[in-house]
Amino acid sequence: MREATTTPATTPAPVGTLTDQELRGLDAHWRAANYLAVGQIYLMGNPLLREPLRREHVKPRLLGHWGTSPGLNLVHTHLNRVIRARDLDALCVWGPGHGGPAVLANSWLEGTYAETYPDVGRDAAGMERLFRQFSFPGGVPSHVAPETPGSIHEGGELGYSLSHAYGAAFDNPDLLVACVIGDGEAETGPLAASWHSNKFLDPVHDGAVLPILHLNGYKIANPAVLARLPEQELDDLLRGYGHEPLHVTGDDPLTVHRAMAAALDTALDRIAVVQRAARRESATGRPRWPVIVLRTPKGWTGPAEVDGLPVEGTWRAHQVPLAGVRDNPEHLEQLEAWLRSYRPEELFDERGRPRPEVLACVPEGTRRLGASPHANGGLLLRELPLPPLERFAVPVDKPGASLHEPTRVLGELLANVMEATRERRDFRLVGPDETASNRLQAVYRATGKAWQAEVLPVDEHLDRQGRVMEILSEHTCQGWLEGYLLTGRHGLFSCYEAFVHIVDSMVNQHVKWLRVTRRLPWRRPIASLNYLLTSHVWRQDHNGFSHQDPGFIDHILNKSPEAVRVYLPPDANTLLSVAEHVLRSRDYVNVVVAGKQPCFDWLSLEQARAHCARGAGTWAWAGTEDGTREPDAVLACAGDVPTQEVLAAAQLLRRHLPGLTLRVVNVVDLARLLPTEEHPHGMPDREYDALFTTDKPVIFAYHGYPWLIHRLAYRRAGHANLHVRGYKEIGTTTTPFDMVVRNDLDRYRLVMDVIDRVPGLAVRATGVRQAMEDARTRHHTWIREHGTDLPEVADWTWGA
CATH class of the missing domain: 3.40.50.970 (Thiamin diphosphate (ThDP)-binding fold, Pyr/PP domains)
Known part of the structure; x- marks a missing residue:
C-alpha cells in the first residue's frame, strides 16, 4: 500500500x-x-x-x-x-x-x-x-x-x-x-x-x-x-x-x-x-x-477481484464491476x-x-x-445594455447607392456595449485571433485583448484587464464562452466561417443542454450562444479552397428546432437589427453569417427592422410586379453575395426582357422556409405559398450548400418548381466573382435559369440566353489575362 x-x-x-x-x-x-x-x-x-x-x-x-x-x-x-x-x-x-x-x-x-x-x-x-x-x-x-x-x-x-x-x-x-x-x-x-x-x-x-x-x-x-x-x-x-x-x-x-x-x-x-x-x-x-x-485506484473501495480477475485499480473497474x-x-x-x-x-x-x-x-x-447560483446562471443574468441602433445605422436614401462593411458597422455597436459594461464586466467577445481581421476592431477603444504573458513594444491592444479573448484554438474559445454564458453573462463568438466546424461537437452538446434545461423549471434562461461567422465562403477568394466551407449552417439546422436559429443579413442595417435581436435573446444558439467586405446598403434601419421581423419578404422595388398579375418567376436569395447576384440578375432581366414579371424575395431567417409544425419560426403553408407561389419557377440563390434549401422546403406545394443555386464545393484562389461563376451562382447563370424555366421563354429569349453564356466566357478570358473581375462586374451598381 x-x-x-x-x-x-x-x-x-x-x-x-x-x-x-x-x-x-x-x-x-x-x-x-x-x-x-x-x-x-x-x-x-x-x-x-x-x-x-x-x-x-x-x-x-x-x-x-x-x-x-x-x-x-x-x-x-x-x-x-x-x-x-x-x-x-x-x-x-x-x-x-x-x-x-x-x-x-x-x-x-x-x-x-x-x-x-x-x-x-x-x-x-x-x-x-x-x-x-x-x-x-x-x-x-x-x-x-x-x-x-x-x-x-x-x-x-x-x-x-x-x-x-x-x-x-x-x-x-x-x-x-x-x-x-x-x-x-x-x-x-x-x-x-x-x-x-x-x-x-x-x-x-x-x-x-x-x-x-x-x-x-x-x-x-x-x-x-x-x-x-x-x-x-x-x-x-x-x-x-x-x-x-x-x-x-x-x-x-x-x-x-x-x-x-x-x-x-x-x-x-x-x-x-x-x-x-x-x-x-x-x-x-x-x-x-x-x-x-x-492519484487513487480506479474503482477504489470496490471489489478487488471478480471471477478470479483483478478489478480495483484496473480498467475492469471502469463501468459495472459485477455484471451478473x-x-x-x-x-x-x-x-x-x-x-x-x-x-x-x-x-x-x-x-x-x-x-x-x-x-x-x-x-x-x-x-x-x-x-x-453560478451553476444556474439565469439567476444572475442581467439585461445587456444595448444602445439605440440609430446611432450606428448607415443612411440609405435609395437601395444600392452606397457601400459599407457590415461587420465594421457592427463593431461600433459592440464597442458601445463593451463601454456600457465596463464596470459590471459581463460581456466578452471571443475568437481565434480574428477580431481585427473580421473588422470588429472598434471594440479596442473600450477594452483590449486579455493577456497575462510577456508584452513587447511592438504589440497592440494587449491588456491585463481586457475582455476581448483571442487564442488560436476554437475549442478553447467555445469553452470559455459556454462557461461564461452558463454562469450568467453575455458574449459573442466571432470566427471565420470555414473553421467554426472545429467546434461542431461542442455546439452539439450545448444545444442538447439548452433543450433539456428548457424542460427544467428550476433552470433559469441564460443568454444565447451567438456566433458571428464572417470571412465567408464567397469572399475567401484570396485564401482559397481550404477556407471555403459554409456547412456549419447545415450542422446547426439538424439540431433541436426549439434551440437553434440561423440568420443571413444581406447588408449592414439588417446585421445591426439581427445583432440586437440575438444579443437580447435567451436559451438559443444563434448563427449569424455576414460579410466583412464592402457590401451594398439595401435597406434603411426602419426597413431592415421590419424585414428582419418578417424573416422573409418581397423587395418590391427590386421586382417588376405591378399587382395586376402573378409573377412569371421568383428570384429568391439568402446571404449577402447571393442577394447582390440576384439583384444584378433582376437588373439584367429588366433590361433584356422588360415584359417579364419578376418577384424578388429575400430570406434573412432561414428557418422561415420550414413548415410552422417543424420550427417555431416556420411559415404556414398559406403564407409560404403566397410568397413563393405554388406553380411558378423559383430560382433561389443561397449562401451555402443548395441541398439544404431543398431539405427545408421539400414538403411545400411548389417544391417541384424550386431550383437552388449555391456552393457546390468548387473553390480555389481566384477573383471574387469567379467564385460565384465556378459554382453557378452568378447573375448570368441566374438569368439563364429564369429563361430555362419560365414556360415558352426559352424559345423567345434565345438571344438573351446566348448573351449570358458569352458573358461567362468573356469573364473566364478576362480574369486569366488581367487577374481582376470584369469591369461590368467590379463596377456594377444597382439602378432600377
Missing part, C-alpha cells in the same frame, strides 16, 4: 491539520457518497440493506460508471470542508465521463437534490427513488447532466472541462472554480490547449481556477498517458503550462484524507497570496497557479459485501437520513456546490 503524500510547496504556506473528529467526519461523508454511488448503479429496492439482498432488489439492466466515482466523491467531500471552513463562493466542473453517480450522491447528501426534486427526499423512500431513477427509463442519465443541481458541464463531454471552468471564472473575482480533469480527458487536444487559459486570467477581476487532475490509471480499456508518466516528467509538463503541482497519492483512505486536506489548504493559501498581491499590492507578474494531481448480479449468486453475495463494507448503519439513521457526522463538513445555503 502506497503512502499518501503532498508535494511541498515551492513557497511554504500554512497548512491546516485535520483533527480526529474532522477526519472521521470526512471519511463518513465519503463512505456515504460511495454507498449512494454504488446503490444508484445496482439497486432498485432495499436501499438501506434492512434485509438480505435478493436478485429482485437489483436492476435488470446495470448501467453506470463506478471507476471514477470514488475519486470524485473524495474531491466533493474535501471541497465541502474548505468551502465551509473558509466561507468560499465555489463552483465545481466535473470533467470525467459518466461521473453522475458521485455528483448525484453528493447533491442528495447536501440536500440540494431534495430541494430541487421534492419527491427524492433525504430519507429511505427518497434514497430508493434516487437509486431507481439512475440510468432507468423515465429517470436520469448516468453522467453529470443538466438535471444535476450544481452542474454547468455535461459529463462525458471530454476535453472541455478546463475551458468551461475558466469561462466561469472570468469576471467573477470572488469565485473559486474547481475543475476535476479525468486522465482520459487529459489526453484530448482541446484539454491540452485549455491549460493555456491561465495566460488570460486576470487575478484582479477574475476568480481562480483550481485544476484537479485525477489520475486513476485507466480509461475504458487502456492505460492513461499522463498516469504512466514519471512524476518528474509530469511535473515538468504542468510547470511548463504555468502551474505548480501538488501531489496526493495513495490507496489508504485515512492517509489520503489527510493528504487531500493538506493539498487543498496549500492550494487555496497560494491562490489567496496571488490574489492579494495583485489586488492590494498591484503585482503584475504572471503567477504560477496551483494544480492538484490526485441477478443471475450469479456469487456476484450477488459480492455486491452485498461491497455495500455493507461502507457500514451504512453508521451513516444513515433508522429513517434513512444522513447522520450528523456525515453532514458535518457540508456547507449551508448557496455555499453548497449543488446550490451555487
